[in-house]
Amino acid sequence: MPFVDARISVTLTDAQKEAIKAELGKAVSVFGKGESFLMVGISDNYDLWLGGNKLEQGAYVSFSMIGDTPDAGCQEFSAKLCDILERQAGIPGSNVYVTFHPMDHSRWGWNGSTF
Numbered sequence: 001m002p003f004v005d006a007r008i009s010v011t012l013t014d015a016q017k018e019a020i021k022a023e024l025g026k027a028v029s030v031f032g033k034g035e036s037f038l039m040v041g042i043s044d045n046y047d048l049w050l051g052g053n054k055l056e057q058g059a060y061v062s063f064s065m066i067g068d069t070p071d072a073g074c075q076e077f078s079a080k081l082c083d084i085l086e087r088q089a090g091i092p093g094s095n096v097y098v099t100f101h102p103m104d105h106s107r108w109g110w111n112g113s114t115f
Contacts, residue, residue, distance in 0.1 A: 001108070002028050002065040003039045009058045010089050012044040020088050027080040030073045031065060050095075058095040059085055066115055069102045 004024050012020070020042060025035025048055040061081060063069070082093035105115040 001037050001039060001110070002031065002033050002063065003041070004028075005041045005062040005064075006043070007046040007048065007060045008042065008044045008085070008089060008091065009046055009048045009055050010044060010091065012042070012089060016088050017042050017044070020084055023084045023088070024081070027077055027084065030076040030080070031069065033065070055095055057089075057091045059089075059091050059097070061096065061098045062101065063098060064101040064103055066103050066105050066108050069100045074098075074100050 006020070021040045022035070024040055025038050028034065028038050048058045048060060050058065063074075063077065078098050081098060082096045085091040085096055086093060108115050
């Protein structure tokens with residue numbers, strides 16, 4: 001189950017959040033996953049600073065997934081993510097930062113156990 005935790009500096013409508021979530025559901029296909037396996041958290045109107053300056057239009061996105069996140073998949077997902085956020089929220093790719101967190105199945109819990 002991949003998890004996308006998006007912290008976005010702009011205020012989003014519910015429709016924008018839904019559109020971002022749906023498009024992320026397609027973007028995770030680069031890792032062989034689909035929306036039915038994806039969890040998404042979106043925090044909008046989030047204060048972000050870079051180099052001491054507040055980002056009026058910026059995003060930090062953390063991507064966690066059980067198993068490996070190959071370099072090619074990370075590159076492709078990052079490109080898709082930047083495109084999604086630019087189209088849906090007006091955030092330029094130069095203000096989108098992404099981190100990838102591959103997890104061992106024993107470090108991901110669900111339903112009182114681990115995978």
